[in-house]
Amino acid sequence: MPYPESPFGDDFDAGILVRRADDDETNVSEIQIGEVTKWLCQAPKITSFRVNTLKADVGEAHRWIRAHIAGAGLDLRVERHPSCADAVIVHHPVSHQTPQKHNKEIVVDAVCGAAVLRGAHIYAPGVIGMMSNIQIGDNVSIYVDLDKKCKKGFLKLYNGKKTFIGNGEVILGRNHLFCETPQTGLAIKMIETISSCPPVLGDNFLPPGAALLQNLPSIICTHVLAPCPNDTILDMCASPGNKTTHIAALLKNQGRLVAIDKTPTKVAQLRQRCENFGAKVEILQTDSTKLLDRFCYESFDKILLDAPCSALGKRPQFVNTTSRKILRSYVPLQRKLFETAVQLLKTDGTLVYSTCTITLAENEGIVAWALKNFKLELVEAAPILGGPGWDGTQLTSEQLKKVQRFGPHQSIDSVGFFIAKFVKK
Ligand SMILES: C[S@@+](CC[C@H](N)C(=O)[O-])C[C@H]1O[C@@H](n2cnc3c(N)ncnc32)[C@H](O)[C@@H]1O
Secondary structure, eight states: OOOSSSSSSSSSOOOGGGGOOTOOSSSSOOOHHHHHHHHHHHSEEEEEEEEEEEEEEOHHHHHHHHHHHHTTTTTOOOEESSTTTTEEEEEEEOOOSSSOOOSSEEEEEEEHHHHHHHHOOOEEEGEEEEEEEOOOOOOEEEEESSSSSSSSTTTTTOOOSSEEEEEEEEEEHHHHHHHHOOOOSEEEEEEEEOOOOOOOOTTTTTTTTTEOOHHHHHHHHHHHHHTTOOOOEEEOOOTTOHHHHHHHHHHHTOSSEEEEEEHHHHHHHHHHHHTTOOOEEEEEESSSGGGGGGGGGGGGEEEEOOOOOOOOSHHHHHOOOOOHHHHTTHHHHHHHHHHHHHEEEEEEEEEEEEEOOOOOOOOHHHHHHHHHHSEEEEOOSSSSSSSSSOOSSSOOOHHHHEEEEHHHHHHHHOEEEEEEEEEEE
């Protein structure tokens, strides 16, 4: 089976990705959606770290990352990002050759396969099938099960829908993998992958809280909010806290930062992240659509609404079983959260709206709706490092240049993401 061209099933109407929420029949955009779905299946060509400036110096973190990569015998370009002072970028090598395949095969699930293409090794729970003749120390080829039909513990050559992603060395044998519970430990040490992302790019080689792996568009998003010491800032949908801790760092822990999430387990994650990163944050577990019960009208200088969304910007994706119903379920919640944000924002205050998805309805659709319903000015979401927004809503081409979208054919090959910035009038 060749590498997939789309994570969606044959019966998925991809046109929904480029339609407005209030016009679900007509194709209103010129976007070549096939290019986008193909891009979603591929891994990003960079890995980015965000240095936590509350605990580490960017130059020093840059040297640690370079030394780690050199120590693994790799010669990769590692640079401090020219426009995001706290970002360090590792460029993956460009390889035009598919690795040579071995006769012995391992089958992994789609989530594990995606992690492998972003530099992970394979851990026991991700392995589904291992041929019975495979021994510890063997070099094997890794395949992703594309339709979840391979049974756990499968011991023959799997002939179902699968795609090749790379080669590795077996560390754990069948007995350990399939006969022991719980299944834990490093199962396959990756040697080479089709994405060329080197398998050394975790963040656990760095001192705790010094830096984290964070996709570049997410790093840019907090710079667009532009926190300044002594601002009063609200992060409405904050867990696991990647952007909250970034805001705290740019605030230098001065001013007031309130971070909220609705789900108790996610609030626990947020708390832990803020603690590890030395971030001074007031954390609340509540529904952000109901914040006017807790805060006065116009309480905040700046608000980040990193909204719950359909998360279709994730890369790579092998399989996505989302539906029209699920995709359309986010817009009403995004509008409610947005409305609350506008009420809590001071006049002349800044609101940044972002998502990690690609649909027109959740991105440009929300911006067009917001400009129609509130006294807001759309301002340039600088630093602009992504491309313009998609057409298909009432937004003009000038307005589409003020927002930023991360997608295919751009200088930054990262995940799909959207950022818009407003000032309240
Ligand atoms: C896109 S994630 C946020 C990621 C986070 N900003 C970061 O960068 O680490 C969206 C978050 O919104 C939370 N959420 C969803 N509905 C919410 C609501 N009504 N009120 C508050 N949080 C909500 C989810 O639990 C989820 O953690």
